[in-house]
Amino acid sequence: MTIKVAVAGASGYAGGEILRLLCGHPRLGSGELEIGALTAGGNAGTRLGEHHRHLFPLADRVLEETTPEVLAGHDVVFLGLPHGQSAAIADALPPSTLIVDCGADFRLEDPSEWTAYYGGDHAGTWPYGMPELPGNRDVIAGASRIAVPGCYPTVSILTLLPALAAGLVEPAVTIVAMSGTSGAGRAPKVNLLASEVIGSVRAYGVGGVHRHTPEITQALSRAASLPVSVSFTPVLVPTSRGILATCTARTDASIDDFRSAYEKAYENEAFVHLLPQGEFPETGSVVGTNMVSIGLSVDERSGTFVAVGAVDNLTKGTGGAAVQSMNLALGWGEGEGLATVGVAP
Numbered sequence: 001m002t003i004k005v006a007v008a009g010a011s012g013y014a015g016g017e018i019l020r021l022l023c024g025h026p027r028l029g030s031g032e033l034e035i036g037a038l039t040a041g042g043n044a045g046t047r048l049g050e051h052h053r054h055l056f057p058l059a060d061r062v063l064e065e066t067t068p069e070v071l072a073g074h075d076v077v078f079l080g081l082p083h084g085q086s087a088a089i090a091d092a093l094p095p096s097t098l099i100v101d102c103g104a105d106f107r108l109e110d111p112s113e114w115t116a117y118y119g120g121d122h123a124g125t126w127p128y129g130m131p132e133l134p135g136n137r138d139v140i141a142g143a144s145r146i147a148v149p150g151c152y153p154t155v156s157i158l159t160l161l162p163a164l165a166a167g168l169v170e171p172a173v174t175i176v177a178m179s180g181t182s183g184a185g186r187a188p189k190v191n192l193l194a195s196e197v198i199g200s201v202r203a204y205g206v207g208g209v210h211r212h213t214p215e216i217t218q219a220l221s222r223a224a225s226l227p228v229s230v231s232f233t234p235v236l237v238p239t240s241r242g243i244l245a246t247c248t249a250r251t252d253a254s255i256d257d258f259r260s261a262y263e264k265a266y267e268n269e270a271f272v273h274l275l276p277q278g279e280f281p282e283t284g285s286v287v288g289t290n291m292v293s294i295g296l297s298v299d300e301r302s303g304t305f306v307a308v309g310a311v312d313n314l315t316k317g318t319g320g321a322a323v324q325s326m327n328l329a330l331g332w333g334e335g336e337g338l339a340t341v342g343v344a345p
């Protein structure tokens with residue numbers, strides 16, 4: 001059987017990353033996967049190659065309008081659209097279509113949190129596309145609707161999860177995460193011009209107002225089985241891909257306690273790499289991979305647990321998690337088409 005896949009928002013960064021990964025997917029080569037409709041908004045009617053010059057095999061594909069009619073007839077539909085656009089499309093497609101949404105619309109469980117951070121009505125809640133969360137792999141495997149996590153939540157949750165699940169830190173965490181500009185999408189914005197970004201680093205969404213705060217809180221509170229308070233500060237840095245998150249919490253546990261909790265939690269996780277003691281990650285090592293790389297420390301003088309995580313926001317932070325979730329939901333090998341080896345220097 002051939003699985004036919006459509007990508008809505010194919011001219012954007014998330015859609016482009018999904019296509020990059022699908023082009024290298026082994027099921028494409030074996031004929032079990034076919035890339036069908038590629039859609040966009042204002043760029044409908046143009047060639048994909050105008051937008052993603054690295055997607056050579058698909059360069060001459062013409063982008064279509066993003067409508068339920070164009071997306072109908074596919075087994076899998078990836079949505080790489082701005083927030084708020086997914087529900088109308090999902091409602092118009094049959095329940096049997098596997099929809100993998102890179103937007104935030106279906107990530108949150110609490111409607112009041114949605115309204116507080118995004119405004120408007122909550123569309124609903126879909127299975128969260130992070131297989132590494134305890135028990136979540138089976139949920140994704142049986143799903144036909146999947147909400148891909150946000151990029152900052154991906155690295156923040158996986159960097160802190162074992163510490164909270166094992167009760168090794170107080171349930172109050174601080175995350176300061178630096179992101180490259182691709183995290184903000186491809187649409188032109190003055191604050192993302194090279195002249196505004198190069199040679200400068202700036203915090204934004206300061207003071208608990210960033211919309212990823214409730215998403216991180218939701219996952220970490222579930223892991224800890226009690227409410228966790230999250231202070232999250234994003235920082236924009238002059239690079240394209242990658243997020244480096246420094247996560248801290250009060251502790252009286254030892255580094256050995258943390259290492260055994262993290263080793264146990266992640267011993268079978270192909271996409272989480274725990275660095276040896278004394279080593280800390282960098283974004284350069286994860287670019288293009290589906291990996292989250294984590295380093296651990298305990299600052300004994302201040303009683304602080306310090307964990308540093310790195311992720312490629314477009315791969316494990318979006319497109320990679322989307323493909324990983326698709327693989328699981330289709331019963332394919334979870335890691336098919338996903339790199340665990342980066343590009344360096």
Ligand SMILES: NC(=O)C1=CN([C@@H]2O[C@H](COP(=O)(O)OP(=O)(O)OC[C@H]3O[C@@H](n4cnc5c(N)ncnc54)[C@H](OP(=O)(O)O)[C@@H]3O)[C@@H](O)[C@H]2O)C=CC1
Nearest residue numbers: 009011012013014040041042043080102103183185186187
């Ligand atoms: N960038 C990242 O690191 C991450 C992104 N995401 C999420 O993925 C989604 C896409 O983000 P990203 O790729 O960065 O954004 P981009 O701005 O790069 O791409 C947006 C895509 O949506 C299309 N689009 C915009 N408006 C409409 C519309 N009204 N109707 C149909 N299509 C439309 C655009 O088409 P056109 O070119 O024609 O305008 C483009 O293909 C968002 O929900 C984002 O939050 C999630 C995690 C990380």
Ligand SMILES: CC(=O)N[C@@H](CCC(=O)OP(=O)(O)O)C(=O)O
Nearest residue numbers: 103104150151152179180183184
């Ligand atoms: C650098 C930058 O601007 N990053 C984006 C996060 C992108 C992402 O993961 O988010 P969603 O899928 O939730 O939109 C931001 O802070 O809004």
